[in-house]
Amino acid sequence: MTFSLTKGKNGVVVVGVDGQLIVGNRQDMKQKVLDSLDAGARKFVIDFTRTGYIDSSGLGVLVSLSKKIREQGGDLRLAGLNEDLQTLFELTKLDTLFAIAKTPAEALAAF
Amino acid sequence: MTQPLRLDVRPSATGGASDFELALDVPSDLGYVGPAVELIADRFKSGVLSPRRVRFNLRTALAEALANAIAYGNRHDPRRLVHVRVEAGRDAVHIHVTDAGAGFDPAAVPDPTLPGRLEREDGRGLFVLRSLVDHVAFSAAGNSICLTLRAG
Numbered sequence: 001m002t003f004s005l006t007k008g009k010n011g012v013v014v015v016g017v018d019g020q021l022i023v024g025n026r027q028d029m030k031q032k033v034l035d036s037l038d039a040g041a042r043k044f045v046i047d048f049t050r051t052g053y054i055d056s057s058g059l060g061v062l063v064s065l066s067k068k069i070r071e072q073g074g075d076l077r078l079a080g081l082n083e084d085l086q087t088l089f090e091l092t093k094l095d096t097l098f099a100i101a102k103t104p105a106e107a108l109a110a111f
Numbered sequence: 112m113t114q115p116l117r118l119d120v121r122p123s124a125t126g127g128a129s130d131f132e133l134a135l136d137v138p139s140d141l142g143y144v145g146p147a148v149e150l151i152a153d154r155f156k157s158g159v160l161s162p163r164r165v166r167f168n169l170r171t172a173l174a175e176a177l178a179n180a181i182a183y184g185n186r187h188d189p190r191r192l193v194h195v196r197v198e199a200g201r202d203a204v205h206i207h208v209t210d211a212g213a214g215f216d217p218a219a220v221p222d223p224t225l226p227g228r229l230e231r232e233d234g235r236g237l238f239v240l241r242s243l244v245d246h247v248a249f250s251a252a253g254n255s256i257c258l259t260l261r262a263g
Contacts, residue, residue, distance in 0.1 A: 055174040056235035084167040093224040
């Protein structure tokens with residue numbers, strides 16, 4: 001389970017979540033995104049294409065990062081959720097809090 | 112995370128040939144949640160639950176139950192263990208997660224989807240867990256939870 005940060009066109013940082021985003025590794029992702037925010041990045045896409053599962057701690061870290069990024073005038077978007085993960089966001093009503101795109105390419109195009 | 116997890120696998124004392132039981136003691140460190148979930152999920156690669164439900168429902172619900180037991184039940188106390196017992200039968204899988212804490216009242220946990228709570232970082236665990244399994248039961252003391260996933 002790893003997180004990869006790639007800076008794409010227009011300075012958008014794409015964060016790939018490989019495996020899971022859960023209580024045991026969420027701090028790692030949070031720190032990586034916050035470091036990038038400190039370094040000046042403002043636009044983020046979290047790519048869940050290769051993600052197996054996300055627990056409530058993982059959801060919580062996304063909520064808190066989104067808030068921090070918005071406070072800095074930035075934006076965080078989500079992409080690549082499979083049907084189960086999409087359902088998880090709908091059940092928790094977090095789909096109302098995030099801009100969710102089908103693919104990372106779609107999320108990038110929306111900036 | 113320093114010590115290896117040891118999964119105890121045995122045939123069910125009461126069931127038929129396809130039934131088995133698992134037992135696992137997990138130290139009260141959140142770093143063990145992911146590895147503990149994988150150890151148990153690996154035992155369901157084929158059989159009573161569909162691969163999709165193992166990948167998502169079982170993994171997520173078990174991660175929630177373990178994290179709650181470690182953080183709220185055992186309060187990260189390294190001297191305390193979380194006991195996991197899994198009963199896999201033909202019709203259902205029951206997962207018991209028990210901590211050494213004083214228990215809690217699940218009815219007192221607020222709904223995390225209410226407008227005022229939506230932007231909070233925590234407080235979704237029990238809600239997510241309930242959404243992903245077929246049945247949730249608590250022991251009278253509130254320190255043990257039983258998750259039931261029906262076959263399929």
